[in-house]
Amino acid sequence: MSKEASYGRFFSSKAVGAKASMIRELFKALGKEDIVFFAGGAPAPESFPTALVGELAEEVIRDKGNEALQYGMTLGQPELREALLEWLIRKYGFKGDDLDIIITASSQQALDLAGRVFINPGDYIAVESPTYLAALQAFRYYEPKYVMVKMDDEGLMPEDLELKLRKLREKGRSIKFLYTVPTYQNPSGVTMSESRRKELLNLASQYDFLIIEDNPYSELRYYGAPVKTVKSFDDEGRVIYFGTLSKILAPGLRIGWAVGPKEIIRKFEVMKQSLDLCTSPLNQLIAWKYISEGYLEKHIPEIIQLYRPRRNAMIKALQDFMPEGVKWTEPKGGMFAWVKLPEEINTTELLNNALSKGVAYVPGESFYPNRDITNCLRLNFTYEKEERIRLGIQRLSQVIEEALRS
Ligand SMILES: Cc1ncc(COP(=O)(O)O)c(C=O)c1O
Secondary structure, eight states: OOTTOOOGGGSOHHHHHOOOOHHHHHGGGTTOTTSEEOSOOOOOGGGSOHHHHHHHHHHHHHHHHHHHHSOOOTTOOHHHHHHHHHHHHHHHOOOOSOOEEEEESHHHHHHHHHHHHHOOTTOEEEEEESOOHHHHHHHHTTOOEEEEEEEETTEEOHHHHHHHHHHHHHTTOOEEEEEEOOSSOTTTOOOOOHHHHHHHHHHHHHHTOEEEEEOSSTTOBOSSSOOOOSGGGOSSSOEEEEEESTTTTOGGGOOEEEEEOHHHHHHHHHHHHHHHSSOOHHHHHHHHHHHHTTHHHHHHHHHHHHHHHHHHHHHHHHHHHOOTTOEEOOOSBSSEEEEEOOTTOOHHHHHHHHHHTTEEOEEGGGGSTTOOOOSEEEEEOSSSOHHHHHHHHHHHHHHHHHHHHO
16 A cells, blocks of 8 residues: 555544544643643652662562463452552541442543443533543543533532433433542642532432542642542442542553442443453552552652642742733642633634743643633643743743733
8 A cells, every 4th residue: 555545444433533632742742841841641750759669560570470470350450459449448438338449551441441331322421611631532432412510619510410410301311420520620620529529429319320530639639638539428339439540659550440339340340351351460569569568658748749839839920920811720739720711812722822932731622522612721730840830831921911912
């Protein structure tokens, strides 16, 4: 076949429809000295306990080499599943006898599994507005219809969800599940209040749907009391909880988990078999040592110490430099702040200008399934160091000021 030939005729209609994530594209700007990079969601490499992971890997190969290099069980290595469940029950108060856990190739795989297990084309699911863009990418493949739930400073608004559930019920329809990132949300940085978590569970019971609680960030807490998970209030087995080591150890290990009722986790297991047979046993055993030997609990405060001043530097710079009419969230944890510009400014159109002035962000429209809200943007504050954060926000403020003038 000639080099110019298109292979499009071989692609499935789903492959033809698939679009590269804007963030993956933006990664091309990563590592360029002249661009301050607020576009990622990647941890700062200096947060990785590299030497320790090396030692743990050596021990695993020495003591459990055959297990580490062999295929493992689809559910995951029993040592890791046990250590994680113990940690989750102790730390987050998960309750009930009907709990099971599956290890996944990080949360992204759990999101895909949720799509496989729950969504038929045309099924309704509810998501926060805005929501995590790679969740939308994962779900899109299974062709759901979306119910968008409004948010304010206390997270998603149960009264808005109820209004929409009632309307669906009038049409004889309901949602299969609600997907939420309730704590230090990606992208907005907002945290759902405890009372709303309980209201949400009441609605799930009343309108008979499941809740997927995706919680990669709750350990990255810079201010305020620990936030209780939605799962900890779950008396009916309606919450499926996703966690990951990506932000509290290293995303390169690709270790995450889904916890929920046994019947659901069994379905996740069956669906995962055809995806990858199992998550890397070598990486799982490294993770098991990291958790069970107490390194995780020791390491989290170190990450917080690294990130808290970066978060503060960003908020201070936003206060110092942003022009009138621009609003932003002030997250107490996590990795992101969300900026809202006056409606006439389209942040996708603004991006090229920002890149040319030396600053990268993610345009907000990617975080809405219909891409219909165009005046917001997401800023990551954990990747760059404080001085660069200040410089980047100064640059971004100038770009926005120019756009407002013209
Ligand atoms: C809300 C949310 N869910 C899931 C993920 C995926 O993380 P991983 O697949 O590395 O566990 C991320 C990563 O940024 C995230 O922000």
